Amino acid sequence: MQPYLDIFSTARNMEFVQVRDLSLKERGAVVVHPLSFSQAQGQRLAIAGESGAGKSTLLQLIGGLIEPTTGEIRIDGTRVRGPAVALVPGHPGVAYLSQKSDLPKFLRVAQVLRYSSKRPASEAQRIFELCRISQLLDRRTDELSGGEQQRVALARLLLGSPHLLLLDEPFSNLDRVHKHLMQAIIEQLGQQLGITCLLVSHDAADTLSWADNILVLQQGRVIQAGSPEEIYHRPVNEYTAGLFGDYNLIRGAEAQQLQPNASLEGSLMVRPEHLRLATSRGLPGLARAVRFYGGFYEVEVQLLNNTVRLRTATTEGIVPGQAVHIELASASGWALAQ
Template identity: 65%
Template sequence: MELLRVSDISLVEREATVVAPISFGQPAHHKLALAGESGAGKSTLLQIIAGLVQPSTGEIRIAGERVRGPHEALVPGHPGVAYLSQKSDLPHSLRVEQVLRYASKRPAAEAQALYELCRIDHLLARRTDQLSGGEQQRVALARLLLGSPRLLLLDEPYSNLDRVHKRQLQAIIEEVGTRLGITCLLVSHDATDVLPWADEVLVLRRGQLVQRGTPQQLYYQPADEYVAALFGDYNLVRGADRLALGSAEASSAAEATLLVRPEQLVLAGSGPGAPGTVRAVRFMGSYYEVEIQLPENIVRARAATAACAPGDAVVISVAAAQ
């Protein structure tokens, strides 16, 4: 069942297009992510979906009901939709228990279970100004969940958190979907937020939708260099080297290019492929980065061990798709 339907939504401000006309749907329990560089229009689109920003054209429907923008509603926002930004915006100097009690629409036992899920049951007696950034974000999330939303909109929720608090909040959001059955839509510019979590990703650039697909499709089959760069390291191979690499997509066009991830390149001492010379071998922790000079390009590959050294002759090929 489709929970969210976005139809021809656009936003023009001061004669500049912030969001170009875009349409898509999100089924219930489907984890959808909006990705793109800063200024791509991701957060603005999320705020339109939440009913916090008035679109120039189009409409949003949640479970078939139209979302009214702030120009049409006395109180901005839509029932059943919760919006979590990167800033918690909690009331200052109130006890956590007070903040949550005012927001709760759930029985006491359900509320307590939510506090435990959000890892904040030990924080109830503290004041909001005594909380760390990660604790504030978890309290803010619990406050939203107390309203029993059907759709949770997550606007860069991890951007101000350290590694430990980020991992903790990621685990909680995963449980929100599985245990509470709440559908989530995440905005992020960070590949590590999107790739392991999303069922599907929409990539925006300057307000326009440039590619849509599964994380695997966007990672291994990016539409262009912009999409490739969003999701990790890549090599851009031009000219005859592209043909020598043996890519299944290779053509005879001299100007053709190949986007390939470092881990897709296979190093060998001989055999079919593009001949090259090792320029550098760098220890990166969980792998070695090998920089290779091909006849026309420099590429970087990944290897589990330091099996070659600068100056070694190698042959590079592209691993077969799995």
């Protein structure tokens, strides 16, 4: 991995967020290994990784809430000062939405928001509508559900007119309805308010439809960076592949049989949707299970030396115990395991 990842440069603007040789060591242990990257203004950047990978720590470093061991962060050209230097932790124009809303208790929502607002009333009302909280203004904060509290907390930050919004696991602990609502709101932030967003999530699949680019962290190291399509279709290893969805790892001669024109040096890594049931010319196997998941069926197939799962719109008459054949649906859906 090169010391500086300049893969996110775009024609939209010069670097808005600049991270250079940033690292953190705590109690003698390296939490974040030296890393560098940039984010253009308006670019939607996501940081993905399993729990404990260092995502939230990196976000807090960028926000000036934690003092780094080495390196520097610049936002719109101004260096971020950590708590060892800054009198008040944080950086002007940067808002940090934590996993907990931390709203004052027993106050009306309208009171909480009025104390935080730096915007005219018309702009504030626009934010209330964007965050879907207009109907909550007369309620007390302790009367809100978790999803409602999260939206009020977001509105409170937006009323401060930030230029950069750091989102730390914004969908965690939300039910399906509130999660989809929060996703829609975050999707509209950049479009309607022109705010640059940097998001971290342990559920990496949440980042695929939102992000322009993704950084993948593993044990405090950036192991892959690129567009959602690149990372989903060309994961560098099993860790990254598993973060973004189901995959099959096919070893041995059967990997070569599935992809005969490729120069395979390892195993074949392929998503279930990139396999399909084939004619008798395909790789032979035995259907072990057929499972219904609403939008598709999953067929588990036992090959001679490997077990794979594929997805199909219909069962096509396949039942467990039936002999089947499989093949790659396209040459674009595979990657080599390292």
